[in-house]
Amino acid sequence: MQAPFTTLSEFRDILGRAPQPDAAATQGAQDRNGQLTKPPGALGRLEDLAIWYAGWRGTDRPQISAPQVVIFAGNHGVCAQGVSAFPAEVTAQMVANFEHGGAAINQLSKAFGAKMQVHALSLDTPTADFTTAPAMTEAEVVTALQIGWMAVDPASDLLVTGEMGIGNTTSAAAVAAAVLGGQAADWTGRGTGVDDAGLARKTDVVAKALALHNMDDPLEALRCVGGRELAAMAGAIAAARHHRIPVILDGFICCAAAAVLAKTSDGALDHTVAGHQSAEAAHARLLHALGKEPLLNLGLRLGEGSGAALAIGVLKGAIACHSGMVTFAEAGVSAG
Ligand SMILES: O=C(O)c1ccc[n+]([C@@H]2O[C@H](COP(=O)([O-])O)[C@@H](O)[C@H]2O)c1
Numbered sequence: 621m622q623a624p625f626t627t628l629s630e631f632r633d634i635l636g637r638a639p640q641p642d643a644a645a646t647q648g649a650q651d652r653n654g655q656l657t658k659p660p661g662a663l664g665r666l667e668d669l670a671i672w673y674a675g676w677r678g679t680d681r682p683q684i685s686a687p688q689v690v691i692f693a694g695n696h697g698v699c700a701q702g703v704s705a706f707p708a709e710v711t712a713q714m715v716a717n718f719e720h721g722g723a724a725i726n727q728l729s730k731a732f733g734a735k736m737q738v739h740a741l742s743l744d745t746p747t748a749d750f751t752t753a754p755a756m757t758e759a760e761v762v763t764a765l766q767i768g769w770m771a772v773d774p775a776s777d778l779l780v781t782g783e784m785g786i787g788n789t790t791s792a793a794a795v796a797a798a799v800l801g802g803q804a805a806d807w808t809g810r811g812t813g814v815d816d817a818g819l820a821r822k823t824d825v826v827a828k829a830l831a832l833h834n835m836d837d838p839l840e841a842l843r844c845v846g847g848r849e850l851a852a853m854a855g856a857i858a859a860a861r862h863h864r865i866p867v868i869l870d871g872f873i874c875c876a877a878a879a880v881l882a883k884t885s886d887g888a889l890d891h892t893v894a895g896h897q898s899a900e901a902a903h904a905r906l907l908h909a910l911g912k913e914p915l916l917n918l919g920l921r922l923g924e925g926s927g928a929a930l931a932i933g934v935l936k937g938a939i940a941c942h943s944g945m946v947t948f949a950e951a952g953v954s955a956g
């Protein structure tokens with residue numbers, strides 16, 4: 621099997637033909653929700669989540685039995701500008717840690733019953749420093765999108781996309797600014813923990829990139845200032861839509877990649893929810909721009925899909941109640 625696109629233009633066309641939720645399943649889930657043994661609305665957002673999930677899965681009584689967490693790792697030429705608190709070799713070292721089961725996302729995936737895979741994308745060939753040249757060629761960004769697309773297991777019933785990439789909060793800030801507008805300072809934060817001088821340097825780097833590249837087209841922004849792991853996340857989120865698999869978005873970098881899809885095709889993120897609000901300063905702004913209310917806000921700023929993996933528990937709770945509870949009639953409980 622191969623990804624069904626070989627150019628950015630073909631990828632754009634696929635986004636334009638994305639499937640919609642099943643209206644009958646959505647209606648059926650809404651009707652069922654109204655009959656369950658609870659006061660109307662008493663399960664709050666869990667009720668909306670269950671109905672949304674049912675629509676995408678095409679059944680009014682869905683289950684979550686096969687969640688998938690997929691982590692993409694990439695290296696960034698822009699690290700040469702001194703934009704991270706950590707050296708670039710940490711990306712490959714953390715990939716080894718994921719493979720040996722020692723990272724936070726290994727534990728969270730296990731805790732919430734998700735299968736986890738990691739894909740390292742050409743770590744020995746960082747993207748070009750986007751203060752002087754486009755980060756990727758079209759062939760490189762398409763390859764990363766294809767790897768992301770193919771990483772999604774069509775048999776899974778929930779997807780979390782996570783990332784690892786020293787320097788990628790600078791890339792994500794530049795992507796967000798390019799596709800959503802605003803100033804470099806609006807989107808630039810401390811990432812792994814840069815000091816004030818580091819933050820000023822990062823902001824200058826993002827401003828320089830915005831001045832250098834023509835990024836009117838969001839997919840061109842992904843190519844010019846994105847990274848391989850951002851492109852792979854975008855490809856995976858698009859593939860999940862193709863397979864009607866709901867997606868939980870993670871933090872700042874994941875949402876910047878998702879913003880590229882949203883700005884390329886209206887409604888491209890309708891099959892996604894925001895798992896959490898990261899402590900990265902601009903994530904709140906990014907979520908607002910995407911129209912997404914985060915499920916959790918725990919001060920995480922780790923990446924790796926960690927906040928989204930935690931939110932698998934919230935979604936599983938919503939579906940367990942929706943599909944497992946009995947109705948007033950079945951229980952012989954008097955309706956109000
Ligand atoms: O998910 C987030 O919101 C998030 C916020 C800050 C940092 N990170 C992680 O930290 C790394 C990027 O930070 P930096 O400072 O190197 O740009 C990368 O591996 C991300 O997974 C992730």
Ligand SMILES: Cc1cc2nc[nH]c2cc1C
Nearest residue numbers: 706710784812922923924
């Ligand atoms: C140690 C470490 C772990 C990470 N996981 C995701 N991003 C990360 C960045 C660092 C520096």
